[in-house]
Amino acid sequence: MRFDNTKKPKGFKRIVFALRHSLRAISWLIKNESAFKQEVTLLLVSLVALGMLQAGIYQWIAVIGATLFVMFAEILNTAIEVIVDRVGLDIHPLSGRAKDLGSAAVLVALIIYALVWVAVITAF
Template sequence: MKFDNKNKPKGVTRLFLALGHSLRAFKWLAKNEAAFRQELILLLATIIALPLLSLSFSDSVVILCATLFVMFAEIVNTAIEAVVDRIGLELHDLSGLAKDLGSACVTIAIVILGLVWAAVLYNYFFS
């Protein structure tokens, strides 16, 4: 099967189609992934907490980006799991490795978020 790139939508139409695909993915994640729902709650709590802390704009943006990075890692992890499950549900070392690597990405993103919060709060309270 040959890929035909000539008939794909271009310009603004392509952007709107991509947005539709993304919204469908977010809806699926919110419905089917408990971890993503927890991260949505974390995002909402972060959005509410940031103005209350009176942090600098740059500190708030860094915290918000780190929170979104956790969600990004979760989406990539879920995509890996979906592809592995699509290939087959039988146990295989490489399938397990792929899923473990996706999980490790989420773990690293959470550690980054914790470090960002710690650094910002340290500066807030002790500088």
Template sequence: MTLLKDLLNLGRIWRAAGYSAAGFRVALKNEAAFRQELALLVMLAPLGLWLGRDGVERSLLVGSLMLVLLVELLNSAIEVVVNRIGQDRHELSGQAKDLGSAAVFVALFLVVVVWALVLADRYF
């Protein structure tokens, strides 16, 4: 019964949507990488929808692009928390930021691999 009550708690859902919207506004305002990756999504998603032969291919092409945004948001959150702790250089702070950056790189590499595999299967 508690699960059903939680699912129907529209006030909590509305507040959560507001927090999410605030997060998107912060990312758009403060994160150049997020804006670049969003532009990439806006340009390539229609192409992915057109090039994909079925729902699976379309979801792989567009989903890989969306994954980059998700990882970038998490990377930005890590950077904000590290900066909140302090501006002093610390080895662990640098490692945290580097690991977040590496995660974004892996997500971007995944886009290249997915698009190459889907398009190679279609055209070769």
């Protein structure tokens, strides 16, 4: 079966379809990706910690934004892994490099997350 680009929904229907597909992807991530589950837990723990610290609105925004950025990087990393695995399960240096680069993106996002927390904690 081939994708027919001429039958794509338009207008508000397209928004509904996009939201449905996005929620399906997030549901799949929560069920199948342990790293994403850990990042959801990280978000929840961050929210509790911010509440306990009685953080200001800008601190809430910074930490939630940094946490969502980590989750965003994980989603892209998982997408890269899925595409590489779809192309073939043979071991190839470029496949490994693509997966390593996706992993590096998550690492950079986690470093940003840690730096945001350092800024939040030192503000108290």
